[in-house]
Amino acid sequence: MITKRIIPCLDVKDGRVVKGVNFRWLSDVSSPVELAKFYSDNGADELVFYDITASSEGRKIFTDILRQTARNVFIPLTVGGGISALSDFERVLSCGADKVSVNTGAIRNPSLIPEAAKLYGSQCVVISADVMRVGGEFHVFARGGRDDTGIEAVGWIKSCVDNGAGEVVLNSIDTDGVKRGFDIEMLKAVCECVNVPVIASGGAGSIDDFITLFREVPKVDAGLAASIFHFGEVSITDLKKRMFDENIPVRL
Amino acid sequence: MIAIVNYGVGNLFSLESSLKAIGHDIIITSEPDDLRSADRIILPGVGAFGDAAEKLFTSGLVQSLIDEARKGKPLLGICLGMQLLFTKSYEFGEYDGLNLIPGTVCAIKNVIPPSLKIPQMGWNSLNFTNKSEIYSRTQENSYVYFVHSYSAFCDEKYITATTDYGAALTASVQNGNVYGVQYHPEKSGNTGLDILRSFCEV
Numbered sequence: 001m002i003t004k005r006i007i008p009c010l011d012v013k014d015g016r017v018v019k020g021v022n023f024r025w026l027s028d029v030s031s032p033v034e035l036a037k038f039y040s041d042n043g044a045d046e047l048v049f050y051d052i053t054a055s056s057e058g059r060k061i062f063t064d065i066l067r068q069t070a071r072n073v074f075i076p077l078t079v080g081g082g083i084s085a086l087s088d089f090e091r092v093l094s095c096g097a098d099k100v101s102v103n104t105g106a107i108r109n110p111s112l113i114p115e116a117a118k119l120y121g122s123q124c125v126v127i128s129a130d131v132m133r134v135g136g137e138f139h140v141f142a143r144g145g146r147d148d149t150g151i152e153a154v155g156w157i158k159s160c161v162d163n164g165a166g167e168v169v170l171n172s173i174d175t176d177g178v179k180r181g182f183d184i185e186m187l188k189a190v191c192e193c194v195n196v197p198v199i200a201s202g203g204a205g206s207i208d209d210f211i212t213l214f215r216e217v218p219k220v221d222a223g224l225a226a227s228i229f230h231f232g233e234v235s236i237t238d239l240k241k242r243m244f245d246e247n248i249p250v251r252l
Numbered sequence: 253m254i255a256i257v258n259y260g261v262g263n264l265f266s267l268e269s270s271l272k273a274i275g276h277d278i279i280i281t282s283e284p285d286d287l288r289s290a291d292r293i294i295l296p297g298v299g300a301f302g303d304a305a306e307k308l309f310t311s312g313l314v315q316s317l318i319d320e321a322r323k324g325k326p327l328l329g330i331c332l333g334m335q336l337l338f339t340k341s342y343e344f345g346e347y348d349g350l351n352l353i354p355g356t357v358c359a360i361k362n363v364i365p366p367s368l369k370i371p372q373m374g375w376n377s378l379n380f381t382n383k384s385e386i387y388s389r390t391q392e393n394s395y396v397y398f399v400h401s402y403s404a405f406c407d408e409k410y411i412t413a414t415t416d417y418g419a420a421l422t423a424s425v426q427n428g429n430v431y432g433v434q435y436h437p438e439k440s441g442n443t444g445l446d447i448l449r450s451f452c453e454v
Contacts, residue, residue, distance in 0.1 A: 001416055002376045003395065040441065045375055071269045076397060076439050096265040098439065121299050123371060123399045167373065197373050221374065251375045251395040 001249040004214050005045035005222035006236055007199065008229045010035060012081075013052045015061040017230070033068045039229070040073045043236040045251060047073065048101070048169075048224060051081030052144075063095050070096020080128055080169075084109065089116050093124070101126035101169060104142045106160060107149055117164025122196075127165040129157055131186060132173035138186060145173045154189050161194045168194060169224065171201040179205025182213045182223065191219035199224050207239050214248045254278045254452065255290035259311040261332070262298040270438040274449050284316035292452065293320060297332030301341040301357060301402070304332050305349060314350065321352050324429050326454050328386075334425065334432030335404060343402050353427040355406025363403075364418035371401040376415040376423075376435075384412035384426050385454045386433075389446040396423070396435040396443055403434065429454075 011018050016030040036047055049069070051062040059082060070077055079092040080101035089100050100120075106113050106127060117125045130141040131153040138153035157168055170190050172183030182203045191198050200213055204225040213223055228234045243250040254271060256264055258280045271278045271294075279286055287293055295317070297304050308314060321327045329337045338349045341357035349357070361370055375395040380387065398415065404422040414420040415435075425432040431451060437444035 002372060002374045002398075005374055070265060072273070074266065074270050074273070074438060074444060075441050093263050094265065096263075096269065098263075098266070123298070123373065166371070195369050197369060221369075 003045070003249045003251045004220075004243065005199075006043070006210070006239060006250075007046045007048055007222050007224040008039045008044050008236070009048040009050060009201070009224050009226040011050045011052050011226065012062055012065060014058055015065050018052065032065050033072060035230075036069045036073045039236065040075050043240050043252070044075065045222070046076040046078065048078045048080065049097075051079070053082075063091060066092060066097060067095040078126060080126070085112070086115060086119065089120060089124075093120065099124050099126050099167065101128040103128045103130065104144075107140065107142050107151070110163075113160055113165050114163045117166070122164050122166035125165050126167040126169060127157060127160040128169040128171065129153060129160075130171050130173055138189065141173060145171075145176075154193055157190055158193045161196050165196070167197045167199065169199045169201055172203060175203030176201075178203055179228070181205065181209040182217075184213070184216045187213070187217045187220055191217055197221040201225070204228055204234070207234055207242050210239055211242065211246055211248070214243070215246075253290050254292045254294060255286050256280045257287070257293060257295045257308075257313060257317065257333075258282050259304075259308045259313060261304045261307055262296050264296060266436075266438045267294065267296055267330070270445060270448060271452075274445055274452070276452055282311060282313065284313055287313065287316045287320050290325075292326045292328070293317065295327065295329040295333035295336060297330070297336060298399075299332060301332065301335055301343040301349075302345055302347045305336060305341070305347045308336060308350075318350060318352065321430050326451065327352070327430050328451050329430075329432040330438075331400065331434060331436060334434055335402060337425070337430060337432050338404055338406065341402070352430045353404075353406060353410055353425055353432065355404055355410065355425075357402050357404055360401060360403045360417070360419075360421060363421075368418045371399055372417045372421070373399045375440075376417060378413040378415060378423055379420070380413050382409065382412050382426070384424065384431070386424070386426075386431055386447050386450045387412070388450045388453075390443060390450070394443045396433075396437065396440040396447075398423075398435045400434055404432070
């Protein structure tokens with residue numbers, strides 16, 4: 001049986017992990033290379049590196065960090081943040097990324113997903129959507145959740161998949177940071193209309209939230225979180241043991 | 253020295269890094285001479301079969317690849333590289349492979365329930381069917397990372413492991429010194445590194 005994946009997300013700025021990390025047992029708690037290695041050794045199924053720098057200098061540091069990580073960590077690596085052209089795909093893939101996630105870049109440039117899928121294969125193109133409820137509709141937001149594009153989200157995600165995206169990261173702005181569980185309603189709506197893997201993001205506060213996610217949305221493939229893992233509020237080892245006990249397919 | 257065949261398909265960074273991490277000298281090459289002088293050969297690959305087969309057959313490497321395999325040199329195909337070892341593929345048409353293992357490559361959608369997603373993307377477990385040296389360090393039911401929409405179909409005697417994705421799909425194959433894995437050992441954590449270690453000792 002294919003397993004449900006647990007994915008820590010590392011936001012990287014100027015070569016450091018931000019959003020706070022609180023591991024006593026790491027010598028350098030904000031080194032992305034060390035943290036990635038730690039997660040890989042402790043049961044993470046995949047890692048997402050998110051580049052939140054804006055400057056070209058920051059981008060260069062990010063790319064160097066990615067290369068160092070990929071030399072030492074042998075699980076799938078997805079890279080996102082600032083992906084707006086095919087040259088960005090090339091830059092991160094040549095440093096060891098396996099998948100590239102596009103967000104605002106796909107909204108601004110509708111040909112980015114089909115062109116990238118043709119060149120690198122659908123398996124390597126991830127559509128990452130920041131979605132929020134606006135007047136009873138799901139809307140896609142751009143620029144890290146700052147701008148309402150007015151685009152209806154479920155149809156838009158489906159069109160991205162039809163155009164070649166091989167995986168979806170659905171980040172609910174409504175539940176993000178609230179730590180009271182994933183956005184089950186939004187995830188169900190998206191999982192019903194696409195037949196590629198869907199990764200749930202936004203809202204995890206406890207092990208129970210992941211159990212609820214996989215029980216309520218059987219079609220979802222993975223749960224992603226950042227600070228609860230970084231702060232040690234949820235240990236991936238404990239989470240996976242609990243999933244095993246609850247008969248959710250998991251890689252131990 | 254391990255030669256990684258470079259025929260313009262796929263990203264070799266992780267494969268190179270993983271072999272270095274387990275202490276092996278490697279050469280990424282498009283030269284037949286390097287295939288001849290290497291102790292072992294790895295044929296990687298991602299993407300579509302037809303495109304990859306065309307690049308491989310026009311690379312000038314096919315004859316030496318086949319010669320070295322026939323001489324008994326260990327050869328490992330990974331993912332699409334494994335599929336290329338077979339006789340034919342029916343991915344978007346009909347294409348010839350290297351025919352080092354008799355069999356065909358067909359869409360998994362024909363054999364799995366329609367409720368399952370395509371590609372199979374993620375971690376799935378290995379069920380051993382025939383003994384293979386590449387699993388000398390690996391326990392049955394260990395998890396490895398798959399990304400594929402097509403799968404190899406061949407005589408059971410060549411299949412060394414299957415994986416359950418609504419059907420028993422071919423996870424790895426062996427025909428003498430020719431080995432193939434559908435999954436990505438370079439992305440399968442310590443399990444994958446152990447499989448590469450074992451291949452480097454056969």
